[in-house]
Amino acid sequence: MKVKILFFGILQEASGKQEMILNGINDSDTLQNQLKSLIPGLKDFTFRLAINEEFIDSNCTLKEGDIVAVIPPFAGG
Amino acid sequence: MLSYEENIYYSRHLLLKEIGEQGQLKLKNAKVLVIGVGGLGCPVLSYLTGAGVGHIGVLDSDLVEKTNLHRQFLFGTSKIGKPKTEAVINHLQDLNPHISFTEHYLRLMPENAIDIIKNYDIIIDATDNFPTRYLINDACVILDKPFVYGSIDRFQGQVSVFNYTDYAGTKGPTYRCLFPLSPSPGTAPDCSQNGVFGVLPGIIGNLQVIEVIKMITGPGSILTGKVLVVDTLRSSFYSFVLNRNENAVLQAIKLKNNITNFDYNDFCQSTLSDNTKQISAQELNKKIILKDTIQLIDIRENGCTDYIEGCVNIPMSGLDKNINHIKKDIDVVIYCDFGINSLIITKFLTDLGFDNVYNLEGGIESWKNLNENKK
Numbered sequence: 001m002k003v004k005i006l007f008f009g010i011l012q013e014a015s016g017k018q019e020m021i022l023n024g025i026n027d028s029d030t031l032q033n034q035l036k037s038l039i040p041g042l043k044d045f046t047f048r049l050a051i052n053e054e055f056i057d058s059n060c061t062l063k064e065g066d067i068v069a070v071i072p073p074f075a076g077g
Numbered sequence: 078m079l080s081y082e083e084n085i086y087y088s089r090h091l092l093l094k095e096i097g098e099q100g101q102l103k104l105k106n107a108k109v110l111v112i113g114v115g116g117l118g119c120p121v122l123s124y125l126t127g128a129g130v131g132h133i134g135v136l137d138s139d140l141v142e143k144t145n146l147h148r149q150f151l152f153g154t155s156k157i158g159k160p161k162t163e164a165v166i167n168h169l170q171d172l173n174p175h176i177s178f179t180e181h182y183l184r185l186m187p188e189n190a191i192d193i194i195k196n197y198d199i200i201i202d203a204t205d206n207f208p209t210r211y212l213i214n215d216a217c218v219i220l221d222k223p224f225v226y227g228s229i230d231r232f233q234g235q236v237s238v239f240n241y242t243d244y245a246g247t248k249g250p251t252y253r254c255l256f257p258l259s260p261s262p263g264t265a266p267d268c269s270q271n272g273v274f275g276v277l278p279g280i281i282g283n284l285q286v287i288e289v290i291k292m293i294t295g296p297g298s299i300l301t302g303k304v305l306v307v308d309t310l311r312s313s314f315y316s317f318v319l320n321r322n323e324n325a326v327l328q329a330i331k332l333k334n335n336i337t338n339f340d341y342n343d344f345c346q347s348t349l350s351d352n353t354k355q356i357s358a359q360e361l362n363k364k365i366i367l368k369d370t371i372q373l374i375d376i377r378e379n380g381c382t383d384y385i386e387g388c389v390n391i392p393m394s395g396l397d398k399n400i401n402h403i404k405k406d407i408d409v410v411i412y413c414d415f416g417i418n419s420l421i422i423t424k425f426l427t428d429l430g431f432d433n434v435y436n437l438e439g440g441i442e443s444w445k446n447l448n449e450n451k452k
Contacts, residue, residue, distance in 0.1 A: 008306060009230040010265065014421060016394060018311075040397060041421030046260035054318040055255075055304075069315065071306065073256045074230035076268040077117045077205040077278070 001064045003031070009072045011047060015039045029059040031068060047072045079105070083175050087129055100294035101129060105176075107293045110134035110197035112185055112213060114161040116268065116278030117203035117227050117285065119151045124286040126169045129176060130293070133169070134197055136181035137161045148275040185209050187337045190216040199289055200224040202252075203282065205267050207259045208341035214239065214252040215336060218329035223292065226252055227285045230265075232274045232310045234281035237319070238288050241301040249301035253325040259345040263420040263436075270415050270439075277309055353424045356410055356435040358447040364408070372409045375441075376422055383441055385412065393418055396425075405433065412437035412444070 005020050012018055015038075025031045028049055036042045048055050050069040051062070062068070079087070079101060090096045096104075109130050111121050114137040125133055141149075141156045141164055156164040162180045170178065181193060185204075194200055194216045202213045202224055210228075217224045223241040227234065241249040284305065291297050306315045332339050356364075364371055365387075373388035375381065376396060384390070391399050393413070403409055403426065411426070413419040416439045423436035437444065 008308070009233055010271070010417070013418065040425045044261050044421060044424050045264045046256060046258060048255065050317045053316060055320070057320065057322070069306075069317065071304075071317070072230075073207070073260050073265050074228035074233065074235050075205060075207065075260075075265045076229040076271075076273055077113050077115050077203050077227065 001025070001062070003062050003064075003066045003068055005031075005035070006067060006069045008069060009074055011042070011045060011070050011072050014041055014045060025062055027059050027061050028056055028068070031062065035070070045072055078102075080175075083129070086173070086175060090128070095296035096290075096294050100296075103293050103295075104129045104290070105131040107199070108132040108134070108197045109199045109201065109289060110136060110181075110194060111201045111203055112136045112209065113203035113205060114139070114149075114151075114165050115145070115203065115205055116148045116229060116273060117201075117282040118161075119149045119165075120279045120282030121201055121203055121227075121286055122165060122169055123151065123172070124283060125289065126173045126176065128286070128290055129173065130289070131176050132179070133176065134179045134181055134193070135162045135166055135169075136183070136185060136193070138182065138184040144269070148273065148278050185212060187212060187339055187341065191220065191336065194222060195220050197222070199292060201285055201289065202226045202228075203285070207265070207345040210252060211259065211344065212336075212341050215329035215332050215339075218251055218326060219333050219336065225285045225288050227281045229268070229273055229277050229281055231271055232277060232308065234277055234284075234307045236281055236284045236288075236300065236305045236307070237303065238292070238299050238301045241292070241299055243299070243301065248321060250319045250321040251326055251329065253328055254322040255304060255319055257322070257325045257328070262346055263417060266415065266417050270417065274309060277307075280307060280309070352432075353420070353427050354435045355420075355423075355438045357438050358443040361410060361437060361444070362447060370407045372404045372407055374403065374409060374411050375413070376411055376419055377413050381441075383445065385441065385444055388412075393422060396422060400426075400429070403431065403434075405431065407433065409434045410437055411435070412440050414440045415442055416440035 002021050007015050048071050087101050107130050139161050141152045151165050160182050162182045166178045217240050226237050226239050239251045288300050304317045304319050375384050375388045375390045376393040378392045411419040411423050420436045423434050426434045
């Protein structure tokens with residue numbers, strides 16, 4: 001099962017990627033842990049996860065083809 | 078009623094049946110406060126003025142700087158060094174003589190926020206920092222006012238209408254529902270640290286004004302319960318559904334009688350609870366002059382020519398494989414361009430047990446500034 005991850009803002013710099021595909025992940029908590037182990041320093045960032053353009057408030061099941069956005073706050077104005 | 082001159086000025090808006098004379102009169106009677114006269118504030122103020130919002134509050138404590146001009150188009154070079162509020166109001170009054178302005182040449186603080194915001198119908202958050210953004214959120218929640226949020230980061234922006242009550246009386250989410258906690262220092266740099274694509278605030282600011290005009294005049298739907306994220310490099314608009322989180326809203330409501338006691342600067346620093354250490358360019362310079370034994374590590378990818386003499390280059394991408402090259406018995410200073418990625422690495426190493434590692438605050442840029450000032 002594949003899900004697509006889209007990085008926004010400074011998380012593109014922190015991860016060195018705009019997007020990536022992850023395999024075999026069943027829920028958003030596992031995904032978050034996997035991202036933190038793949039990207040050193042990610043745990044220091046504040047971010048929200050959105051699955052298929054909806055922010056999630058708790059652990060959610062992932063299914064094939066889901067798109068998960070990783071969105072940090074933006075400071076500038 | 079609109080005057081003869083106003084009928085001419087607004088004639089192209091009056092032709093839109095969704096606005097018409099009734100909508101134009103509603104705009105004329107509206108009071109909107111713009112907090113922040115920067116990249117977002119300039120397009121916001123221009124189009125609020127053109128649309129004929131009858132009374133506009135302009136709030137900022139800064140002076141015009143040369144680095145503002147590439148995106149803050151309301152200022153000419155002749156305005157450098159002048160208060161932004163004064164410079165902008167002179168210009169806007171010339172654009173539209175039918176409306177009035179109030180200048181708030183000050184910084185929004187917990188001590189003045191309620192007294193200022195209570196005089197307006199709609200607030201526009203065009204600020205560049207988190208303490209002010211959380212303060213606007215909380216004051217608007219306490220006063221039950223909607224506010225139009227906008228923020229930018231390099232090539233991307235976020236927009237939403239927060240604390241909006243719809244026709245059925247349902248209240249939408251707030252900024253604290255999106256981000257209950259402020260980001261750790263250094264992990265959400267502003268335009269002065271991270272750069273900004275000059276046209277981006279034009280897009281985001283105009284999206285903010287569109288929401289204000291719709292809220293006042295009525296047509297269409299409002300961007301409540303959704304956060305619009307714009308990515309100019311992907312040429313994409315994403316609309317993320319956001320729910321109201323009553324626990325997060327409560328954090329603002331409970332400040333109703335004591336907002337002046339809440340330290341917003343402290344709140345926005347509070348997540349730096351670990352023991353990550355930083356060093357300024359001046360302190361580093363002192364160490365070098367005193368010939369302290371230190372290890373300087375440049376974590377940028379190869380090919381940079383503006384390195385600090387005596388450094389070793391260990392690119393961030395391969396750092397985890399080179400941990401054994403980092404010394405444990407002397408002070409280690411990590412740097413990158415702006416001190417952002419190096420802060421991440423410093424935290425990473427501190428967590429691994431290195432208690433001798435320092436981040437160079439402001440990165441090579443602050444080092445170069447220091448050395449330029451010495452010349």
